[in-house]
Amino acid sequence: MRDDPRDPRLPTSPGFWRSPLRGPWFTSVLGLVLLAGITVLFVTGLLSYAAYNPNLSPVNDKTPDKGILGFYLFAWPTNPHWLYRLNQGVHVTLGITLIPVLLAKLWSVVPRLFTLPPARSLAHALERLSLLLLVGGALFEFVTGVLNVQLDYVFPGSFYPLHFYGAWVFIAAFVAHALLKTPTALRNLRRLREEKNDLVSPRPAEPTVSRRGALWFVAGGSLLLFATTVGQNLGGPLRRTALLAPHGGGEPSSGPNGFQINKTAAYAGIDTAETAEDTWRLVVTGRTGTVRLSRAQLAELPLYSSALPIACVEGWSTPDQWWRGVRLRDLAALVGYEDDPPDVFVESLQRHGAFRKAALRANQVADPRSLLALYVNGEELSPDHGHPARIIVPAAPGVLNTKWVARMTFGDL
Numbered sequence: 379m380r381d382d383p384r385d386p387r388l389p390t391s392p393g394f395w396r397s398p399l400r401g402p403w404f405t406s407v408l409g410l411v412l413l414a415g416i417t418v419l420f421v422t423g424l425l426s427y428a429a430y431n432p433n434l435s436p437v438n439d440k441t442p443d444k445g446i447l448g449f450y451l452f453a454w455p456t457n458p459h460w461l462y463r464l465n466q467g468v469h470v471t472l473g474i475t476l477i478p479v480l481l482a483k484l485w486s487v488v489p490r491l492f493t494l495p496p497a498r499s500l501a502h503a504l505e506r507l508s509l510l511l512l513v514g515g516a517l518f519e520f521v522t523g524v525l526n527v528q529l530d531y532v533f534p535g536s537f538y539p540l541h542f543y544g545a546w547v548f549i550a551a552f553v554a555h556a557l558l559k560t561p562t563a564l565r566n567l568r569r570l571r572e573e574k575n576d577l578v579s580p581r582p583a584e585p586t587v588s589r590r591g592a593l594w595f596v597a598g599g600s601l602l603l604f605a606t607t608v609g610q611n612l613g614g615p616l617r618r619t620a621l622l623a624p625h626g627g628g629e630p631s632s633g634p635n636g637f638q639i640n641k642t643a644a645y646a647g648i649d650t651a652e653t654a655e656d657t658w659r660l661v662v663t664g665r666t667g668t669v670r671l672s673r674a675q676l677a678e679l680p681l682y683s684s685a686l687p688i689a690c691v692e693g694w695s696t697p698d699q700w701w702r703g704v705r706l707r708d709l710a711a712l713v714g715y716e717d718d719p720p721d722v723f724v725e726s727l728q729r730h731g732a733f734r735k736a737a738l739r740a741n742q743v744a745d746p747r748s749l750l751a752l753y754v755n756g757e758e759l760s761p762d763h764g765h766p767a768r769i770i771v772p773a774a775p776g777v778l779n780t781k782w783v784a785r786m787t788f789g790d791l
Contacts, residue, residue, distance in 0.1 A: 389492040398582035400486055402575050404589045406563035408483040408596070413556055415476045420549050422469035426691065427542070429454045429462050429775050434721065435737035435791045438778070440538035447546050456745040459772035463689035466775075467611030470693025473523050474607045474622075478599035480516060482592075489577060508554045515548025527692045529624050536732075610694040613687075625694035634755030635763050637696045638688075640776065643761040647729030648782055650761070658766050660750075664713025664788035673766045677752060679704050684747040690776035701770045703751035706743045710788045719743040724769055725785040733777040737791050738769070747772045750783065 388394060428450035432439035441448060455461065490509070497503035522544065526537045533540060587595070609620035620626025629636045652658060655673060662669045683702045689695035710719035720740050728734040742748055748771045752759065759765040764781030771779060 389489075390494050392489065392579065393581050394492075395489040396579050396581060396583040398579065398585040399587070399589055399592050400489070400577045400579065401589070402562075402566040402577060404592070405483065405486040405577060406566040407593060408479055408486060409559060409563050410567070411479050412476065412483055413560065415472060415479070416552060419469060419473055419476075420545070422465050422472075423545055424450070425465050426462075426469060426775075428452065429465070429773075430778070431737065431739050434739055435723065437723075437733070437735045438737050440536055440732065441542045442539065444542070447543075453739050453741060454773065456742055456747070456772040456774075459686055459747065460689075461773040462775055463611065463687050463695040466689055466691060466693050467608075467695065470523070470527055471604060471608045471611060473520065474527070475600045475604040477520060477524075477603060478596045480520060482596045484513060484516075487577065505558065508551045508558075511547060511551035512555050515544060515551055518544045519548050527623065529692065607693075611689075613695065613697040620694075623694060625692070634757035635760035637699060638694065639762050640690055640692075641731065643765075643782070646726075646731065646782065648727055648761065652727055653761070653766050653782065655766075658784075660767060660783060661785040662709055662713055662788070663786070664710060664715060666714035669712050673752065676704055676750070676767065680708065681752070682746065682749065684749055684770065684772070686747065686770055686772050688770075688776045688779060695776075700755050701749055701751040702753040702756075703749040703767065703770075705746060706738070706748040706750060706769075706771075707746070709750060709786060710743060713788055715788055720789050721791040723787040723789075723791060724780045724783060725787075726780050727782040727784045733780070736769075736778045736780050738771060738774070738778065742771050742774065743788075745772060750786075 427448075430438045431454055432441070432444075432448060432450065439448070491513075497506060519541065522533060522537060522541050525532060526541070531537060603622070605619060606621045606626075607623055609616035609618065610623035610625045617626055618628060625638050625640075630638060659670045659672055660676065662671065681702055682705050683700055685698040685700055687696050687698050706722065707715075707719040710722070718740075720743065722738050722743050723735065724738065725735050738748075749769075750767050751764070751770045752767055754763060759768060764783070767783045768781040769779045769783060
């Protein structure tokens with residue numbers, strides 16, 4: 379004998395879900411918060427993708443076969459110099475802050491996932507399919523994003539293509555769902571008296587908290603996550619409040635080089651014999667040939683200073699540090715580009731890991747604040763910060779500020 383789907387002991391029965399909190403008003407409030415928040419997440423995600431100048435060189439883009447999905451509208455600017463720091467800080471901090479809202483929203487509509495029959499019509503089937511993609515896509519994007527922030531790469535494959543393609547699947551379902559549900563959500567919020575729908579239990583349990591109280595609970599969870607995350611982007615004393623962030627807490631050491639790093643010289647496989655004064659040479663290639671420069675020769679060239687932060691895709695950043703070194707456009711001039719510095723392809727001594735090579739656009743090379751840095755905060759670069767020389771460019775993602783530079787090739791890429 380088959381089970382009756384209306385049996386209140388089964389999740390397919392409306393009577394199984396007894397929480398008095400569920401209802402159109404509660405779900406609508408959460409949905410509108412997510413509508414605004416996820417829209418900001420998507421826009422900042424697209425901007426983060428554009429910041430890599432993905433069509434400049436294949437090494438800048440880790441999303442193969444992206445096709446029309448890999449569009450972007452402009453070359454990434456260098457002004458203001460904190461642009462990427464702000465964009466990625468908003469993207470990561472907001473994403474983590476929205477986790478309690480997302481979980482509460484999924485909880486509020488979970489009875490619909492068990493509704494029978496699965497499809498009453500073609501239109502209903504399409505709606506259920508979009509809901510499946512929406513829920514699956516949201517969980518996938520938030521989980522992979524949090525794992526990336528925590529530097530915990532337990533998922534198969536590279537974070538970049540997984541998060542990139544997952545975002546497009548999710549946003550397609552999100553837009554379809556928003557077009558269908560936003561008018562209803564707004565009507566639910568305007569009504570003084572809530573109407574019944576399939577989210578309201580036919581036999582609700584006794585309430586232990588009001589719906590507004592539940593919303594305050596969700597808001598408190600979001601505020602707690604915000605407070606324990608945002609400090610990794612703001613830096614300074616507030617970094618100590620970023621308890622849930624891998625780059626929270628105090629600075630890793632004291633002194634001019636005592637600010638946050640992502641990968642150490644040991645992780646990158648840097649051999650101190652290669653970076654010694656008598657062995658390391660920077661190879662610069664361009665229109666008029668190749669120039670090889672020791673660190674001492676670089677230090678004899680005109681040196682300039684720039685106050686710039688390092689900002690990474692994981693949402694952490696440093697305050698502005700004082701960098702001193704040779705301008706990239708002056709290095710371009712050494713190999714035949716006196717007035718029109720072109721793109722540059724930068725190669726590192728790094729042995730393994732992503733972004734051992736990176737490309738910078740001509741506008742980044744031409745900016746007078748873009749340096750091949752030899753010093754930071756008045757002292758030589760430490761090995762972990764890229765000794766003997768590293769790139770520092772305003773508004774660029776941290777991975778494009780290549781450390782342990784070995785070769786620079788100027789020209790159209």
